[in-house]
Amino acid sequence: MASSLLAKKPITLRLCGPRGFCAGVDRAIQIVVLALKEYGAPVYVRHEIVHNRYVVEGLEAKGAIFVEELDEIPAEHRKQPVVFSAHGVPKSVPADATSRNLFYLDATCPLVSKVHKQAMRHQKLGRHVVLIGHAGHPEVIGTMGQLPEGAVSLVETVEDADIYVPPDPDNLGFVTQTTLSVDDTAGVIKRLHERFPNLTAPAADSICYATTNRQEAVKQAAPGCDHFIIVGAPNSSNSKRLVEVALRAGAKKSVLVQRASEIDWDDFGDISTVGLSAGASAPEVIVNEIIEAFRELYDAAVELADTVEETENFLVNRELRHVPLTAQDMAFVNGD
Ligand code: SF4
Numbered sequence: 540m541a542s543s544l545l546a547k548k549p550i551t552l553r554l555c556g557p558r559g560f561c562a563g564v565d566r567a568i569q570i571v572v573l574a575l576k577e578y579g580a581p582v583y584v585r586h587e588i589v590h591n592r593y594v595v596e597g598l599e600a601k602g603a604i605f606v607e608e609l610d611e612i613p614a615e616h617r618k619q620p621v622v623f624s625a626h627g628v629p630k631s632v633p634a635d636a637t638s639r640n641l642f643y644l645d646a647t648c649p650l651v652s653k654v655h656k657q658a659m660r661h662q663k664l665g666r667h668v669v670l671i672g673h674a675g676h677p678e679v680i681g682t683m684g685q686l687p688e689g690a691v692s693l694v695e696t697v698e699d700a701d702i703y704v705p706p707d708p709d710n711l712g713f714v715t716q717t718t719l720s721v722d723d724t725a726g727v728i729k730r731l732h733e734r735f736p737n738l739t740a741p742a743a744d745s746i747c748y749a750t751t752n753r754q755e756a757v758k759q760a761a762p763g764c765d766h767f768i769i770v771g772a773p774n775s776s777n778s779k780r781l782v783e784v785a786l787r788a789g790a791k792k793s794v795l796v797q798r799a800s801e802i803d804w805d806d807f808g809d810i811s812t813v814g815l816s817a818g819a820s821a822p823e824v825i826v827n828e829i830i831e832a833f834r835e836l837y838d839a840a841v842e843l844a845d846t847v848e849e850t851e852n853f854l855v856n857r858e859l860r861h862v863p864l865t866a867q868d869m870a871f872v873n874g875d
Pocket of ligand 1: 561
């Protein structure tokens with residue numbers, strides 16, 4: 540035993556903090572767990588509540604049923620609640636739920652709702668809205684759907700900003716998706732400002748605290764890393780951005796994995812320092828699974844690379860605030 544331990548190659552795991560679940564994800568998962576306790580199974584959830592299979596499968600095991608559209612909810616279950624995901628929904632979705640006599644609980648992150656309000660404020664003040672974000676992402680679909688068709692233009696890149704033709708160049712306001720790259724977005728905004736000097740910014744940054752903090756922690760930890768593992772799903776915007784940030788900040792390689800079983804160990808031959816972080820929808824239990832996988836193969840030392848402490852906490856919907864959570868529920872909600 541002792542000799543096999545000695546034979547293991549030493550490796551340092553540089554563990555970023557903050558990482559993993561943000562307050563919006565935590566709240567969304569709580570809403571589904573509390574709804575299951577209050578109303579019993581099934582509880583329907585429109586779209587993945589957060590972009591993570593582990594979380595989705597855990598909620599399915601408790602009695603949640605995930606659907607993409609409201610018409611998938613069978614008539615005999617219309618009295619059961621349907622939860623809208625943390626990414627937010629177009630205004631047409633709650634309107635559709637009401638017309639179908641469905642009882643819905645909105646788990647849209649309050650910071651996404653804030654962006655919706657900022658977009659609506661631009662429009663109220665007569666501005667055409669430029670949304671900086673990724674086409675097809677549910678949050679972008681939700682934000683565009685707060686305003687009438689044609690009131691919002693989507694700009695994804697600096698190249699898009701170069702060729703964008705607005706309806707009135709002097710009457711523009713922008714908002715952004717909450718989970719973008721802080722640096723890339725600054726470049727797009729700069730280009731838009733150069734072309735449209737009267738472009739109005741939102742009252743507060745649209746990129747959320749969790750995205751900003753996770754990117755900053757990875758940026759600080761990446762120099763000197765031979766490899767950087769980000770725990771997250773391929774459809775998780777903020778997780779994908781962390782891979783890009785790690786590479787730009789100096790990590791020689793970076794990869795997105797959903798579970799330890801996805802790690803390609805051939806990539807870890809002659810290396811000594813590996814960065815590790817997790818996107819805002821990735822539970823801590825998988826970070827621990829990856830640390831354990833390293834410990835089985837290496838003499839792994841964990842080095843904490845903490846930047847700021849996060850204290851954000853968002854209240855769940857009023858209808859659910861009286862429902863108690865057990866310690867076991869809390870562990871699930873916290874991703875432990
Ligand atoms: S990443 Fe930001 S906007 Fe998205 S759920 Fe978390 S806190 Fe809210």
